[in-house]
Amino acid sequence: MVKRMHLARAIGPFFLGAIFMYSIQIFYSYPSLENYFNSHVRALDVERYGYGGGYVDHAPREYGWKHNGRYKVKRHHADKVMKTVKREELKPSKFQLLIDEVNHLLAEDMITKNDESELVINPKLQHPTAETGEIIYNKDITIPRHKHYVDEPVDAHNYTYIHKPKVCSKVTGRRIKVFLIFIVTTSPKNLERRMLIRNTYGSKRRWPVLTAGVFRTVFLLGAVDNMTLQNDIHDESETYKDIVQEDFVDSYANLTLKTVMGLKWVTNYCRHARYTMKIDDDSMIHQNRLLQVLKNATAVKFTAAESLMDAPVIRNTSSKYYISETYYPLPTYPPYLNGPGYLLSSDLTEGIYNVAIKTQLFPWEDVFLGICLKQLGVLPKLYHDFIFIVDKESRIANKTRAVKLFKHFTVVSNLKPDDMMLMWTNTRIRISRDTRP
Ligand SMILES: *[C@@H]1O[C@H](CO)[C@@H](O)[C@H](O)[C@H]1NC(C)=O
Ligand SMILES: *[C@@H]1O[C@H](CO)[C@@H](O)[C@H](O)[C@H]1NC(C)=O
Ligand SMILES: *[C@@H]1O[C@H](CO)[C@@H](O)[C@H](O)[C@H]1NC(C)=O
Ligand SMILES: *[C@@H]1O[C@H](CO)[C@@H](O)[C@H](O)[C@H]1NC(C)=O
Ligand SMILES: *[C@@H]1O[C@H](CO)[C@@H](O)[C@H](O)[C@H]1NC(C)=O
Numbered sequence: 001m002v003k004r005m006h007l008a009r010a011i012g013p014f015f016l017g018a019i020f021m022y023s024i025q026i027f028y029s030y031p032s033l034e035n036y037f038n039s040h041v042r043a044l045d046v047e048r049y050g051y052g053g054g055y056v057d058h059a060p061r062e063y064g065w066k067h068n069g070r071y072k073v074k075r076h077h078a079d080k081v082m083k084t085v086k087r088e089e090l091k092p093s094k095f096q097l098l099i100d101e102v103n104h105l106l107a108e109d110m111i112t113k114n115d116e117s118e119l120v121i122n123p124k125l126q127h128p129t130a131e132t133g134e135i136i137y138n139k140d141i142t143i144p145r146h147k148h149y150v151d152e153p154v155d156a157h158n159y160t161y162i163h164k165p166k167v168c169s170k171v172t173g174r175r176i177k178v179f180l181i182f183i184v185t186t187s188p189k190n191l192e193r194r195m196l197i198r199n200t201y202g203s204k205r206r207w208p209v210l211t212a213g214v215f216r217t218v219f220l221l222g223a224v225d226n227m228t229l230q231n232d233i234h235d236e237s238e239t240y241k242d243i244v245q246e247d248f249v250d251s252y253a254n255l256t257l258k259t260v261m262g263l264k265w266v267t268n269y270c271r272h273a274r275y276t277m278k279i280d281d282d283s284m285i286h287q288n289r290l291l292q293v294l295k296n297a298t299a300v301k302f303t304a305a306e307s308l309m310d311a312p313v314i315r316n317t318s319s320k321y322y323i324s325e326t327y328y329p330l331p332t333y334p335p336y337l338n339g340p341g342y343l344l345s346s347d348l349t350e351g352i353y354n355v356a357i358k359t360q361l362f363p364w365e366d367v368f369l370g371i372c373l374k375q376l377g378v379l380p381k382l383y384h385d386f387i388f389i390v391d392k393e394s395r396i397a398n399k400t401r402a403v404k405l406f407k408h409f410t411v412v413s414n415l416k417p418d419d420m421m422l423m424w425t426n427t428r429i430r431i432s433r434d435t436r437p
């Protein structure tokens with residue numbers, strides 16, 4: 001490969017193109033590359049703007065990096081992000097880096113092909129003799145240098161409930177017809193956010209009563225060792241009866257456990273709900289848009305999210321999303337639902353839970369769910385304009401502009417409480433008294 005690359009430089013771009021064509025065979029998941037070297041390439045600075053994903057895809061006249069399947073970021077960030085560059089000016093593209101990575105990993109036996117010619121992590125990886133190697137510090141998560149994802153222990157999720165509300169049934173135990181259950185990942189200290197949600201989309205009174213059922217909300221928490229805080233949570237749970245809490249340690253690194261707990265609780269206590277929506281406590285919902293999405297929803301195998309279909313694994317050590325080759329050798333993640341807000345039909349809530357307790361945990365809950373979905377043979381659907389994750393405060397500093405922006409999305413995430421409220425008051429639907437339950 002190296003030799004050929006030298007030759008390619010000598011002969012010129014034509015031959016380089018041919019090598020790319022060869023690489024496509026390996027990199028089958030990017031079928032449209034034959035167009036890649038046409039005149040202009042649009043480059044999106046994914047790293048700089050904090051998006052974990054991006055891929056090269058086929059479009060009639062435009063090629064290059066897309067976010068979540070298309071060039072949507074252009075609209076949000078204007079021309080600062082999207083720039084048209086001539087091919088000659090292009091730095092080694094991320095795509096080329098991925099191809100190099102695939103070739104390298106295949107050569108090193110870190111990845112292999114399964115019966116369906118899919119690239120998979122080689123299950124026969126040489127296990128390290130000691131795990132005392134240097135620790136890779138990834139902002140909030142540490143991974144020992146020699147650890148492989150395939151060697152992570154499976155977590156059977158044998159945790160005990162501290163609180164398990166019964167919001168989906170009456171005191172008598174009779175089921176309430178629930179259309180959608182929100183499971184909100186929240187941090188113990190975020191009482192303000194929980195109160196805000198209880199008064200906005202988290203309130204059943206803010207939603208119309210559908211023939212298909214009502215809306216319900218619960219909050220997901222792990223255990224805290226601060227007794228004062230735990231007592232506050234007991235009181236909060238007493239008062240609002242909407243806290244799901246288990247005895248695993250509540251921490252950012254345990255976020256995956258929290259999501260699994262949510263799926264478990266729904267399976268245990270709200271299995272009859274038609275849909276589950278997992279949402280973070282810093283996110284706000286556009287009610288009307290959500291209802292529109294649900295209007296078209298299928299009863300089973302339904303997902304709605306701004307799915308990342310072929311997100312490259314970030315190998316940039318300065319990135320918050322850095323994952324080493326050793327830990328996760330595949331160059332891309334399986335398709336997954338972008339974490340801060342996604343919808344699942346009940347069969348998937350239960351199905352993912354059943355798979356999750358037999359699958360090695362991945363540090364990020366959304367990628368982990370993608371790994372589970374893949375085992376279930378479910379390909380997530382990509383909804384455009386489903387989520388907007390505010391990456392810089394300055395983008396929403398102007399409130400008039402912020403409101404305009406919010407209106408384009410079903411979920412806006414990474415918001416301060418004030419901005420959650422701003423979005424709510426500008427997008428909420430007005431329910432007249434007589435349609436309330
Ligand atoms: C789950 O944990 C409890 C104690 O916390 C233990 O008694 C029980 O055997 C465990 N069950 C399984 C299946 O590991
Ligand atoms: C425990 O939680 C309380 C209430 O949130 C807080 O005021 C206090 O500082 C916490 N104590 C410690 C040791 O973190
Ligand atoms: C996650 O929770 C488990 C179970 O409580 C605990 O043993 C572990 O230390 C927690 N991990 C982190 C990183 O907080
Ligand atoms: C719902 O389906 C209709 C008809 O197929 C389509 O026109 C509309 O865009 C869909 N809406 C959403 C939010 O997917
Ligand atoms: C790696 O990430 C850092 C911070 O996100 C960024 O400044 C840098 O340009 C990135 N490097 C590469 C090679 O993409």
Ligand SMILES: *[C@@H]1O[C@H](CO)[C@@H](O)[C@H](O)[C@H]1NC(C)=O
Binds near residue numbers: 398399400401
């Ligand atoms: C905020 O945005 C609106 C609409 O884009 C614009 O008309 C207004 O001048 C902006 N205000 C400031 C203070 O920049």
